[in-house]
Amino acid sequence: MSASSLSPQLVAAWRTLLDLSRVRPAETVLILIGRESPVQHLEAARFALAQIGATQLTVEPGESSGHAVAGESTAYYGPTAVSRNRVAIDAMKGADLVIDLLGMYRGAEQEEILGAGTRILLVKEPPDVMMRMLPTPEDKRRVLAGNAVLGAAKKMRVTSAAGTDFEVSYGQYPTLVQYGYADEPGRWDHCPSAFIARWPDEGSAEGIVVLDAGDTILPFKQYVRSPITLEIRGGFVRRISGGLDATYLRDYIDSFGDPDGYAVSHLGWGLHDRAHWTSLGMVDKRQTNAMDARSYLGNFMFSTGPNAEAGGTRHTACHLDIPMSNCSVYVDGMQMVDAGRIVPADQRPA
Numbered sequence: 001m002s003a004s005s006l007s008p009q010l011v012a013a014w015r016t017l018l019d020l021s022r023v024r025p026a027e028t029v030l031i032l033i034g035r036e037s038p039v040q041h042l043e044a045a046r047f048a049l050a051q052i053g054a055t056q057l058t059v060e061p062g063e064s065s066g067h068a069v070a071g072e073s074t075a076y077y078g079p080t081a082v083s084r085n086r087v088a089i090d091a092m093k094g095a096d097l098v099i100d101l102l103g104m105y106r107g108a109e110q111e112e113i114l115g116a117g118t119r120i121l122l123v124k125e126p127p128d129v130m131m132r133m134l135p136t137p138e139d140k141r142r143v144l145a146g147n148a149v150l151g152a153a154k155k156m157r158v159t160s161a162a163g164t165d166f167e168v169s170y171g172q173y174p175t176l177v178q179y180g181y182a183d184e185p186g187r188w189d190h191c192p193s194a195f196i197a198r199w200p201d202e203g204s205a206e207g208i209v210v211l212d213a214g215d216t217i218l219p220f221k222q223y224v225r226s227p228i229t230l231e232i233r234g235g236f237v238r239r240i241s242g243g244l245d246a247t248y249l250r251d252y253i254d255s256f257g258d259p260d261g262y263a264v265s266h267l268g269w270g271l272h273d274r275a276h277w278t279s280l281g282m283v284d285k286r287q288t289n290a291m292d293a294r295s296y297l298g299n300f301m302f303s304t305g306p307n308a309e310a311g312g313t314r315h316t317a318c319h320l321d322i323p324m325s326n327c328s329v330y331v332d333g334m335q336m337v338d339a340g341r342i343v344p345a346d347q348r349p350a
Contacts, residue, residue, distance in 0.1 A: 006043055006044055006047055007040065007044065007127065009131060010040060010041075010044040010127050010130075010131065011044045011047050011048055011051075013044075013127075013130060013131045013134050014041075014044045014045050014047070014048035015048040015051060015052075016134060017048075017121070017134065017135065017180075017181060017191060018045075018048055018049065018052060018054075020135060020137070020180075020181040020183060021097060021119060021121055021181045021182045021183050022183050023049070023052055023054050023096075023097055024052070024054065025052055025053035025054055026054075027054050027055070027096035027097065028054065028055040028056070028057070028094070028095045028096050028097075029049055029054050029055070029056045029057075029095060029096065029097045029098075029099060030056075030057055030058075030059055030091060030092055030095040030097070030098050030099070031045060031046070031056065031057070031058045031059070031098075031099045031101060032059055032060075032061070032082070032088075032092070032098055032099065032100045032101060032102045032104065033058060033059070033060050033101045033102055034060065034061075034080075034081070034101070034102040034103070037101035037102060038101065038126065038127070040127050041101055041123055041127065041130075042058070042101060044127075045099055045101075046058075057091075059088050059091055059092075061080075061081040061082050061085040061088040061102075062081040062085065079105045079107065079109075080102065080103070080104050080105050081102075082102070082104045082105065082109055083105060083107070083108075083109050089109050089112065089113065092113045092118055092120075093112065093113050093116040093118060094116075094118075095118055096118065096119065097118065097119045097120075097121065097182065098113065098118055098119070098120045098121070099121050099123065100120055100121065100122040100123070101123055101124070103122065103124055106188070106309045107308055107309070107315070110188065114186045114187070114188055115186065116186075117185040117186050118185075118186070119182035119183070119184070119185065119186070119187050119188075120182060120187075120188040120189075121181065121182040121188075121189055121190075121191055122188070122189070122190045122191065123190075123191050124190075124289040125191075125192060125288060125289055125291050126283075126287050126288060129192070129279070129283075129288065129291065129292065130191065130192055132192075132274055133180075133192030133193075133272060133274050133275055133291065133292070133295070134180075134191075134192060135179060135180030135181045135191060135192055135193075135194070138349070138350060139179045139180060139194040139271070139272065140179040140180075140181075141346075142194065142271045142346070142347050142348070142349070143177060143178065143179040143194055143195070143196055143271055144177070144179070145344065145346040145347050146196035146268075146269070146271060146336070146344075146347050147175050147177050147196050149331050149332075149334065149336065149344075150170075150175050150196050150197075150198050150268065150331060151174075151175045151198070153170045153198070153331045153332050154169065154170055154171060154332055155167060155168070155169055155170065155331070155332055155333075156168050156170065156198075156200070156267060156329065156330065156331050157329075157330045158209075158267075158300055158302075158327055158328065158329050158330070159327070159328050159330075160210065160212070160324070160326055160327045160328065160339075161326065161339070162210040162212035162227060162326070163208060163210035163227075163229070164207075164208060164209050164210045164324075164327060165207050165208055166205065166206060166207025166208055166209055166232055167205075167206060167207055168200035168201070168204045168205045168206075168264065168267060169200060169201040169204035170198055170200060170201060171201060172199075172200075172201040172202060173198065173199035173200070173201070173307065173310040173311060173312065174198070174199070174310055174311075175196060175197065175198045175268075176196070176197040176198065176199075176266055176268070176309075176310075177196060178190055178193040178194065178195055178196075178295075179193070179194050180192045180193050180194060190291070192272070192275075192291055192295070193272065193291050193294060193295045194270070194271045194272035194275070194295050195268055195269065195270045195271055195272065195294060195295050195299075195301060196268045196269065196271065197266040197267055197268025197269075197301055197303075198266060198267060198268060199265060199266045199267075199307045199310040199312065200235070200264060200267060202235055202312070203234045203235040204235060205232050205234075205235045205236075205264035206232060206233060206234070207232055208229065208230065208231060208232070209229075209230040209232060209302055209324075210227055210228070210229050210230070211224050211227065211228040211229075211230070211245075211322060211324065212224065212227055212324070212325070212326070213225055213226060213227065214277075214325055215322060215323065215324045215325060216277075216280060216290070216293045216322065216323045216324075217249065217320060217322050218290050218293060218294070218320065218321040218322070218323075219290075219320070219321075220248075220252075221280060221285040221288070221290055221293075222280075223280070223281065224245050225244075225245055226242060226243040226244065226245050226246075227242055228240060228241075228242040228245050228246040228249060229241045229242055229246070232264060235263060235264055236259075236262045236263050236264065237262040237263075237264070237304060238262075249320075252318075253304075253318055253320075256316065256317060256318040258316045258317070258318055260305065260306070260314045260315075260316035260318070261304065261305055261316050261318030261319075262304060263304060263305060263307070263314055263316075264302075264303075264304060265303040265304050265305050265306060265307055265314075265319065266301070266303050266307075266310070267300075267301060267302060267303065268300075268301045269298065269299060269300055269301065269329055269336060269337050269342075270294065270295045270296045270297055270298060270299035270301065270323065271295070271297060271342070271347060272295035272296060272297060273297050273349040275291065275292040275293075275294075275295040275296040275297065276292050276296060277292070277293065277296045277299070277325065279292035279293070280292060280293050290321075293323045294321060294323055296323070297342060297349070298325075298337055298340040298341055298342050299323040299324060299325060299327075299340070300323070300324045300325075300327035300329055300337060301321060301322070301323050301324075302322045302323075302324055303319070303320060303321045303322060304318070304319070304320045304322075305318050305319035305320060306319055325340050326339050326340045327339070327340065
């Protein structure tokens with residue numbers, strides 16, 4: 001692809017993203033790619049890096065050893081080709097920033113790379129979504145305001161008119177802070193995004209979660225059509241009841257043959273004011289990682305499966321993110337979200 005065929009808007013977006021990530025001329029940036037990496041992002045990132053004057057190289061470690069479900073790469077959560085490629089890992093440890101257009105496993109190899117001080121920026125959304133949701137310092141401000149509360153929390157309670165009423169304890173694991181750019185040594189982020197979440201203490205999740213019509217189940221990338229009731233005891237979903245949607249969800253988790261797929265994972269809320277709940281219904285499922293759904297302002301993120309990224313012991317390949325609308329979220333008795341509306345002024349858009 002020649003420079004003349006590049007989208008000037010996409011190059012400008014990448015330049016903004018790289019500037020936010022503090023890329024300097026003296027730095028080395030490694031671009032990690034795979035078979036499904038979007039060529040538009042690859043070429044635009046290269047051009048923007050050339051504008052900055054940073055040293056750049058591209059690494060393609062090979063095909064993943066995992067098995068996507070029905071060809072859907074986001075339905076697989078486990079080791080990729082990076083995991084068995086020592087040369088690629090060492091190259092990334094020697095870089096200042098890794099632009100991840102592949103989607104490496106957020107397990108041991110990524111922790112090793114981050115531990116070397118390398119910044120990692122994952123980008124998997126199509127260009128139009130990335131440009132619409134392009135991160136800003138204001139996004140970071142709101143997310144850090146949420147982190148100041150959730151990072152010090154001992155309890156979270158979530159309720160909804162649909163019937164959700166459950167709570168968890170905190171203190172054992174850290175927060176997951178995403179504002180869309182990697183601006184500090186050893187920082188990982190996912191562009192575009194803006195949300196705050198945290199893994200609960202082992203065995204602490206208790207209560208009922210009701211997935212209502214319009215809530216989103218990822219990686220299915222589809223809206224719930226009829227309510228699904230999840231009964232949670234001792235940190236695990238013990239019973240799933242409802243109609244066809246409930247049967248589909250239960251059978252999907254069972255297909256992994258791993259009880260840890262039913263564990264409660266990270267929980268939090270969305271803070272992105274340019275993300276749209278409706279977006280998922282208008283795009284090709286294979287071309288999005290559903291960051292609109294994960295990040296839209298005022299969602300409650302309920303997830304299941306692994307916690308190894310936070311330092312836990314669950315490495316299950318079965319991972320579900322379920323952004324829910326119209327929930328109320330309380331942290332240590334303070335209301336963060338009121339039926340889908342962000343309450344604290346410092347977490348609302350300016």
